[in-house]
Amino acid sequence: MxxxxxxxxxxxxxxxxxxxxxxxxxxxxxxxxxxxxxxxxxxxxxxxxxxxxxxNKDQLFTAVIERRAGEINARRDAALERLFEDGVPTLEVLIEALLRPTIEIGHDDARGGAAYARLIASFNNAADERSRRVTADNYDPIARRSIDAIRRVLPELDHAAAVRGYLFSISVALSVMAKTGRASRLSDGLLDDFDTDETVASAVAFTCAGIRALVKGT
Amino acid sequence: MxxxxxxxxxxxxxxxxxxxxxxxxxxxxxxxxxxxxxxxxxxxxxxxxxxxxxxNKDQLFTAVIERRAGEINARRDAALERLFEDGVPTLEVLIEALLRPTIEIGHDDARGGAAYARLIASFNNAADERSRRVTADNYDPIARRSIDAIRRVLPELDHAAAVRGYLFSISVALSVMAKTGRASRLSDGLLDDFDTDETVASAVAFTCAGIRALVKGT
DNA sequence: GGAAAAATTAATCAAACGTTTAATTAACAC
DNA sequence: GTGTTAATTAAACGTTTGATTAATTTTTCC
Structure with missing residues (x-):
């Protein structure tokens, strides 16, 4: 039982x-x-x-993902609701709210977040059936809500471009979560995988400019 | 027989x-x-x-990576040399030259490129020793040359920002290589993982704007 | 055509795998 | 305390794993 x-x-x-x-x-x-x-x-x-x-092993894997995804999604939903309470926020504020829970969990070493960060970063781009399933089950709903939010902030962006922009942004966020040490190596120590604030700021600046560039006719 | x-x-x-x-x-x-x-x-x-x-299995894995990395690196190096032959190219031209070999290999189904695309996308963010080793061995040298090229095109960008910009751009390129079908799903069929030209154009526009946003004081 | 080298085969190895079983201990309700 | 259920254990299940062996076929070269 x-x-x-x-x-x-x-x-x-x-x-x-x-x-x-x-x-x-x-x-x-x-x-x-x-x-x-x-x-x-x-x-x-x-x-x-x-x-x-x-x-079994498959359900263990699923349980691992669900535990963290639940927290990330809750934080993202709360942020979305709060942001649109009084008016429409700027793109920067929105994107930071979307990326921060993900990036911060990856930097929360005390709670083992670093391991989850590497895990989600590795299966986000994976093509096997299991990875696709957990991505679709745990992250597609919040992705759709996030894409809608981006379009409300940037109405000139068509739907397809908003999806692209969202997926690109998530990809950028996950790359900094993984903390493989490559950034530090390629910058000869100038960059530090563990400086959360500087990392979030860079990712937000990069992705917001990138999303705006996806607006048709620019 | x-x-x-x-x-x-x-x-x-x-x-x-x-x-x-x-x-x-x-x-x-x-x-x-x-x-x-x-x-x-x-x-x-x-x-x-x-x-x-x-x-053994480890060396088989290494051989799989090296075969494709050799081709990608050769194409990238050739593009770099050609671009700077007469003057300094625009950022867009440079980034497209850097991303196109990677993205196109991922779209070359006939030669099994799709599989390699998913493979490289999955180990790029992976933290295990083997993934880090093949990344460092096969992709760090070309990464350094690419980062230098970005700085020549955009001298206002400091070294650390150029590294960030490069890593973000590669991450974006790999996310579209993986072709997990998620873009199509989230856009209700509007986006097509297999439209190479549109994919490259989007990735280039996104990442160039992103890199410019990393310039200090903007 | 025959020797040497390269390629290929079937069989086998010990170790590790995910999973199951049956038995035992710990905790709780009454 | 007694009975019931949850938690935990050691042992074993059959299968699959990466790797190795030794024998055999195919190719190469003179």
């Missing part, structure tokens, strides 16, 4: 420990490279516990 | 057949998810042939 929420004071919640460990493993090694055994070992739980709570 | 009249022509190039099959498998399933056995089966080759030619 399905377990109930137990989480005794004695043992830290095993389910969360499994998700944390799985998140790190999937991010570091990919879905196929991460093994249930290694995930269980890292989470300090018996290997059968993973099947007890998540049935 | 089968009539062997075409045998020579058939397995004339087992090495290429293996690389083609491996490229598709790595792109579709990831490094860990792709199996040597499945790769051999798809390439119509005995599985020991893969170790005969490429020693």
């Amino acid at each position: 399905q377990p109930q929420q137990a989480a005794t004071a004695h043992h830290k919640d095993s389910r969360a420990a499994i998700l944390d460990s799985a998140e790190a493993a999937f991010a570091e090694l990919g879905y196929g490279g991460a093994s249930i055994r290694a995930i269980a070992r890292e989470a300090k739980v018996n290997q059968a516990m993973i099947h007890y709570y998540y049935q | 089968q009539p062997q009249q075409a045998a020579t022509a058939h397995h004339k190039d087992s090495r290429a057949a293996i690389l083609d099959s491996a490229e598709a498998a790595f792109a579709e399933l990831g490094y860990g998810g792709a199996s040597i056995r499945a790769i051999a089966r798809e390439a119509k080759v005995n599985q020991a042939m893969i170790h005969y030619y490429y020693q």
Whole structure:
């Protein structure tokens, strides 16, 4: 039968420990490279516990994504609602509100956000059935709302261009989330993957100018 | 046995057949998810042939990347040299020259480019040691030359901003290479992942405006 | 045409994989 | 306390994995 929420004071919640460990493993090694055994070992739980709570590897992966996607989507929705409360915001304010939750989670090392950042960055462009499924399920709805918001702020932009602009912007945001160390390497240390404010500012400036350039006849 | 009249022509190039099959498998399933056995089966080759030619899975992966990276780098270098032959080109011309080889390979279905596109898109943001290694080995040198070229075209851009601009641009280009079908889905069919010219034009317009926005004090 | 080298094959290896089972311990309701 | 259910465990399941072996065929070259 399905377990109930137990989480005794004695043992830290095993389910969360499994998700944390799985998140790190999937991010570091990919879905196929991460093994249930290694995930269980890292989470300090018996290997059968993973099947007890998540049935199989695929559903474990799904659970990892859903946990973070829920938070990101909630923060984005709240920002969207707030921004349009009194009037139409500028494109810069809107884009920053859309990108910041994503980028900040990736910089929240204390809560393991860095691992999720690498994970989402790797499956966002992935073509396998599983990646497409979790993207469509967890990120398409908020994507549609975000695209609508962009069009309200920039009515001259046609629908197709708004979709392009949104996807380009997300791609830029994810590239800075991944923190592969490449920026630092190519800039000989001038750039720092971990400076959130400077990173967000650059990404917002870049993508806003890019979106405006997609307006027809410019 | 089968009539062997075409045998020579058939397995004339087992090495290429293996690389083609491996490229598709790595792109579709990831490094860990792709199996040597499945790769051999798809390439119509005995599985020991893969170790005969490429020693092990890691070196097979490296060989898959190197084959395409060599071509992309050669085309990019040629374009760079040509562009600066007589004077300094515009940013648009430069960026298009940098992005086009990458995007076009991804659209060259006949030569299996679509698989490589998904592959490079997935490991570009990946954090595992292998992905970082092949990125550094195969794409860092051309990246440095490209960044220098951007700075010659746009001298007001400082080095760090040029690195940012380059990485953002590559990220945008890779996102359209992956062709996950998401653009079409989110635009309700208005956008087509396979329209190369329109895709390149959008990516160039977006990234050039983005790079200009990274100039200090604008 | 025959020796040498390259290419290809089937068979096998130990290790690791995801998953399942059956038994045991811990927690809770009454 | 007793009974019930959730949580946890060790062991094993059958399969697949990357890799290696040794034998055999095909090609190359003189």
